[in-house]
Amino acid sequence: MWRVKPLDAILATAEKKSLHRSLGAFQLTMLGVGAIIGTGIFVLTAEAAQKAGPGMIAAFVIAGFVCAVAALCYAEMSAMVPVSGSAYTYSYAVMGEMMAWMVGWALILEYAVAAGAVSVGWSGYVVGLIQNAFHIQIPLAYVRGPFDGGLANLPAAGIALVVTALLVIGTRESATVNAVLVAIKVAALTLFIALALPVLKMQNFTPFAPLGFGGISAAAASIFFAYVGFDAVSTAAEETKNPQRNMPIGLIGSLAICTVFYILVASGVIGTVGAQPLLDSAGHGLRPGSPALSQACQAIGDAKVVCSKEALAWTMREIGWPQIGNLIGLAAGLALPSVILMMMYGQTRIFFVMSRDGLLPNALSSIHPKFHTPHVITIITGVFVALFSAFFPVGILADISNSGTLFAFLVVAIAVVVLRRTDPDRHRPFRTPAVMFVAPLAGAGCIYLFFSLSMETKLLFVSWAVIGLVVYFLYGYRNSHIARGIVDVPELASDAPPESVPPMPGAPPPGAH
Numbered sequence: 001m002w003r004v005k006p007l008d009a010i011l012a013t014a015e016k017k018s019l020h021r022s023l024g025a026f027q028l029t030m031l032g033v034g035a036i037i038g039t040g041i042f043v044l045t046a047e048a049a050q051k052a053g054p055g056m057i058a059a060f061v062i063a064g065f066v067c068a069v070a071a072l073c074y075a076e077m078s079a080m081v082p083v084s085g086s087a088y089t090y091s092y093a094v095m096g097e098m099m100a101w102m103v104g105w106a107l108i109l110e111y112a113v114a115a116g117a118v119s120v121g122w123s124g125y126v127v128g129l130i131q132n133a134f135h136i137q138i139p140l141a142y143v144r145g146p147f148d149g150g151l152a153n154l155p156a157a158g159i160a161l162v163v164t165a166l167l168v169i170g171t172r173e174s175a176t177v178n179a180v181l182v183a184i185k186v187a188a189l190t191l192f193i194a195l196a197l198p199v200l201k202m203q204n205f206t207p208f209a210p211l212g213f214g215g216i217s218a219a220a221a222s223i224f225f226a227y228v229g230f231d232a233v234s235t236a237a238e239e240t241k242n243p244q245r246n247m248p249i250g251l252i253g254s255l256a257i258c259t260v261f262y263i264l265v266a267s268g269v270i271g272t273v274g275a276q277p278l279l280d281s282a283g284h285g286l287r288p289g290s291p292a293l294s295q296a297c298q299a300i301g302d303a304k305v306v307c308s309k310e311a312l313a314w315t316m317r318e319i320g321w322p323q324i325g326n327l328i329g330l331a332a333g334l335a336l337p338s339v340i341l342m343m344m345y346g347q348t349r350i351f352f353v354m355s356r357d358g359l360l361p362n363a364l365s366s367i368h369p370k371f372h373t374p375h376v377i378t379i380i381t382g383v384f385v386a387l388f389s390a391f392f393p394v395g396i397l398a399d400i401s402n403s404g405t406l407f408a409f410l411v412v413a414i415a416v417v418v419l420r421r422t423d424p425d426r427h428r429p430f431r432t433p434a435v436m437f438v439a440p441l442a443g444a445g446c447i448y449l450f451f452s453l454s455m456e457t458k459l460l461f462v463s464w465a466v467i468g469l470v471v472y473f474l475y476g477y478r479n480s481h482i483a484r485g486i487v488d489v490p491e492l493a494s495d496a497p498p499e500s501v502p503p504m505p506g507a508p509p510p511g512a513h
Contacts, residue, residue: 025245032230056275061263106464116389133326202271227259400461
């Protein structure tokens with residue numbers, strides 16, 4: 001279980017079964033912005049307000065800082081090991097097969113549950129748009145899950161299944177479409193900032209931390225979800241031109257752009273409509289996504305931003321811009337499916353690389369004879385995403401996804417330091433500055449945010465990890481290629497990378513090169 005896959009073998013395998021390198025620094029940055037800006041800022045703003053009040057600005061800074069130091073560790077690893085698989089591949093080379101499996105298993109949790117969270121976020125904005133623009137009331141039972149006072153979120157499940165179908169068919173035009181959708185999201189946030197900041201009231205920022213620093217920490221642990229899209233940039237390493245230069249630019253550039261947007265948007269929400277949390281009779285904050293909060297919101301007629309499923313659109317309507325609110329709802333409705341697509345696409349990549357290493361059955365990464373896409377993985381993922389989004393609120397899904405992400409980031413931070421000691425002479429096109437300070441800081445930040453998550457989330461992650469260990473010892477331990485003495489993998493038609501999965505934003509469609 002401690003056997004490692006040599007870095008030279010990883011790079012050799014990637015060259016034999018490589019994907020076309022077509023992404024530059026600008027495309028990677030746009031990929032990062034497209035993957036990062038999504039449910040986090042459009043929807044979790046209300047969740048953060050309920051946990052931290054105006055202190056959610058500090059929560060955005062904390063989460064952004066942890067992501068920044070983690071990004072520096074990612075940048076060194078992704079430039080040095082420019083292959084698909086992200087943290088899974090890095091840990092395989094440094095910390096051994098079992099740890100690599102656990103990281104891959106955590107990334108499966110991250111991507112699938114994150115896609116569910118984005119689906120729920122999409123549902124909130126589209127339902128709000130329909131109700132406000134067309135005055136059609138949709139029963140709450142069909143647009144909210146059981147935790148939120150409904151039966152099932154049917155629009156969220158529906159969009160997850162539509163995206164699944166698109167991934168199975170393979171959409172060659174998705175590069176251009178995704179670039180347009182990134183522009184729509186950025187334009188919507190820019191418009192929100194331009195209209196909200198001039199009318200904000202400073203008194204709405206007090207009390208700044210109504211639930212104390214514990215509330216800010218809890219909000220930061222949830223808001224971390226708003227940043228994790230940069231991990232999708234790392235999964236595109238195998239499709240990047242000059243990754244030694246472009247990967248660090250894409251990772252850190254996209255993170256910097258999004259951090260500025262987030263702080264400005266959060267300030268706009270707080271300053272215009274206020275962001276004080278709803279409290280119970282004992283003065284404690286009600287848990288986001290809980291039946292108690294849902295009942296409290298119904299009692300006050302959903303008159304606070306913490307009650308909204310479409311926080312930014314709701315804010316615009318409250319300050320006298322109802323049509324702009326509808327436009328933001330439309331922008332979210334158009335743009336968020338691309339984030340669902342990227343999350344599910346990222347998961348198929350992780351599955352593909354794990355299958356390429358023999359840790360998962362080859363059948364899971366089989367390619368459709370007509371569409372040339374990994375249809376088995378995609379359909380299984382899509383069904384689970386639809387179920388997640390139908391029955392769970394966005395906050396719970398975001399926290400569960402964060403638990404898997406934080407574990408993967410922690411392993412990468414450790415791997416960077418270990419590899420500096422075990423392989424000091426290897427060429428590093430990008431070196432993490434002050435690595436003996438930055439990497440431990442990244443690891444400590446991940447641990448801090450993990451323990452700021454709810455107890456239920458931490459227990460669920462531990463349960464998922466135990467299931468992963470059982471699967472590994474029943475299958476992967478004996479069937480991995482390294483266990484069978486296969487260090488480099490020969491090219492097999494059934495095991496080749498899918499050709500027609502949606503290319504990354506900015507990449508030319510297959511056959512165009």
